[in-house]
Amino acid sequence: MEVRSEKKMWMVLVMVTLSLVGKISSLSVTVNEVECVYEYVLYEGDTVSGNFVVVDHDIFWSSDHPGIDFTVTSPAGNVVQTLKGVSGDKFDFKAPRSGMYKFCFHNPYSTPETVSFYIHVGHIPNEHDLAKDEHLDPVNVKIAELREALESVTAEQKYLKARDTRHRHTNESTQKRVIFYTLGEYLLLAIASGLQVIYIRQLFSKSVGYNRV
Amino acid sequence: MSGSLLLTINLLAILSLGVIFNVAHSLRYDLQSGTSKCISEEIKSNAMSVGKYTVISPNEGFPLPDSHRVTVRVNSPHGNNYHFGDHVEAGNFAFTAAESGGYTACFWTPDHKVPVTVTIEFDWRTGVAAKDWSNVAKKGQVETMELELKKLYDTVTSIHDEMFYLREREEEMQQLNRSTNSKMATLSFVSLVICLSVAGLQFWHLKTFFERKKLL
Numbered sequence: 001m002e003v004r005s006e007k008k009m010w011m012v013l014v015m016v017t018l019s020l021v022g023k024i025s026s027l028s029v030t031v032n033e034v035e036c037v038y039e040y041v042l043y044e045g046d047t048v049s050g051n052f053v054v055v056d057h058d059i060f061w062s063s064d065h066p067g068i069d070f071t072v073t074s075p076a077g078n079v080v081q082t083l084k085g086v087s088g089d090k091f092d093f094k095a096p097r098s099g100m101y102k103f104c105f106h107n108p109y110s111t112p113e114t115v116s117f118y119i120h121v122g123h124i125p126n127e128h129d130l131a132k133d134e135h136l137d138p139v140n141v142k143i144a145e146l147r148e149a150l151e152s153v154t155a156e157q158k159y160l161k162a163r164d165t166r167h168r169h170t171n172e173s174t175q176k177r178v179i180f181y182t183l184g185e186y187l188l189l190a191i192a193s194g195l196q197v198i199y200i201r202q203l204f205s206k207s208v209g210y211n212r213v
Numbered sequence: 214m215s216g217s218l219l220l221t222i223n224l225l226a227i228l229s230l231g232v233i234f235n236v237a238h239s240l241r242y243d244l245q246s247g248t249s250k251c252i253s254e255e256i257k258s259n260a261m262s263v264g265k266y267t268v269i270s271p272n273e274g275f276p277l278p279d280s281h282r283v284t285v286r287v288n289s290p291h292g293n294n295y296h297f298g299d300h301v302e303a304g305n306f307a308f309t310a311a312e313s314g315g316y317t318a319c320f321w322t323p324d325h326k327v328p329v330t331v332t333i334e335f336d337w338r339t340g341v342a343a344k345d346w347s348n349v350a351k352k353g354q355v356e357t358m359e360l361e362l363k364k365l366y367d368t369v370t371s372i373h374d375e376m377f378y379l380r381e382r383e384e385e386m387q388q389l390n391r392s393t394n395s396k397m398a399t400l401s402f403v404s405l406v407i408c409l410s411v412a413g414l415q416f417w418h419l420k421t422f423f424e425r426k427k428l429l
Contacts, residue, residue, distance in 0.1 A: 157379065
C-alpha cells in the first residue's frame with residue numbers, strides 16, 4: 001500500500017541573536033557565521049518551496065544592510081540553489097534526488113540577524129505511483145494538486161506576514177527615533193544656547209578685566 | 214539513518230490503520246555543546262500546538278551517549294513555562310495557547326571538554342497541522358476521500374482567518390504611519406518655535422545684561 005507522505009514545515013524564527021535580547025542566550029553570530037537546517041525529501045522530483053525573511057531588530061544601524069546569503073545543498077553535496085545578499089526571498093526547486101537537504105543561512109556581517117523561514121516539500125503522486133497501488137484513485141492526484149495549490153497560498157501568506165512584521169519593526173523604530181531624536185534636539189539646543197550666554201557673560205565679567213574684549 | 218527508521222515506523226502505523234494520511238517529518242538542526250538555540254513561532258490564542266523532539270544518535274543503533282542529552286524549555290511570550298525537559302533524549306509537548314504571541318522553544322546542551330555537535334530533530338505544529346486526523350478518521354468512520362476533503366476545508370478556513378489577521382495588522386500599521394507622520398509635523402513645528410524662542414531669549418537676555426553693565 002502506498003503511503004503518500006508530505007512534509008509540512010512551519011514558519012519559525014531562528015534566533016541567531018546574542019544575549020543582547022536579554023532572556024534568551026543563543027549562538028553569537030560573528031563574521032562568517034552560518035546557520036543550517038536540514039530537511040528530508042522523500043521522493044525524487046518533489047517540489048521544495050519556501051521563503052525566508054530577515055526580520056530586523058533595533059540593532060540595525062544602516063538601512064542598507066546587504067542581507068544574508070542562502071544556500072541549498074543536495075544530499076549529494078552540490079549546491080541546488082543560492083541567493084546572495086538578500087533580505088528575504090521566495091525559492092522553489094524540483095528535488096533532483098531524495099535525501100537530506102541542507103538549507104543554510106550565512107551572515108557575512110557581525111550584527112546578529114533573526115531569520116524567519118518556511119520550507120515545504122510537496123509530493124504529487126504521478127502515473128507511476130498510480131500504477132503501483134490499486135487503492136490510489138486518480139482523484140487523489142487532483143486532491144494532491146489542490147492541496148499543493150493551497151499550500152502555496154499558505155506559504156505566500158506566511159511570507160507576507162513575515163514581511164509585515166519586518167515592516168512593523170521599521171515603522172515602530174521610525175516613530176521612536178522621531179520622538180527621541182527631536183526631544184534630544186530640543187534639549188541640546190537649550191543647553192547650547194545656555195552655554196553660549198554663560199560664556200559671553202563670563203567674557204564681560206569684571207574679574208577678568210574690563211574691556212578685555 | 215534515523216530518519217528512515219522513523220519513516221518505517223510511521224509506514225507500519227499507517228498500514229495498520231489503512232488510511233492514507235500525511236506523515237510529517239521534521240526540522241533537523243545542529244547544536245554545539247555549551248550553546249543554546251531557540252526557535253520561536255507566532256501562535257494565536259486558543260490555537261492547538263503540538264511539538265516533538267528527539268536527539269539523533271550520531272552512531273546508528275548504539276544507545277545515545279550521555280553527553281548528547283539536551284535541556285528543553287518552552288515558554289510563552291509572557292514568560293510562562295509550558296514544558297521543561299531536563300537532560301532528556303526525546304520528548305513531546307502539547308498545549309493550547311492562552312495568549313497570542315511568539316512562543317519559544319529553547320534547546321541547550323551542557324559544555325564538555327570535547328566539543329560535540331548534537332543533532333536535534335524537532336517537529337512543531339500549530340493550528341490546522343496540529344489536529345489529530347487519525348482520531349477524526351476513526352471516530353466518524355469517514356472515508357479516505359472525505360478525510361482529505363475535510364483537511365482541505367480546514368486549510369481553506371485557516372487561510373481565510375489568516376487573511377483577516379493580515380488585514381487587521383495592515384490597518385494597525387497604517388494607523389502607526391499616520392501617527393508618525395502627524396507627530397513629525399508637530400514636532401518639527403515645535404522645534405521651529407523653540408529655536409526662535411531660544412534665539413529671542415538669548416538676544417533679550419544679553420541686551421539687558423549689557424545695558425546693565427552700561428556697555429550699550
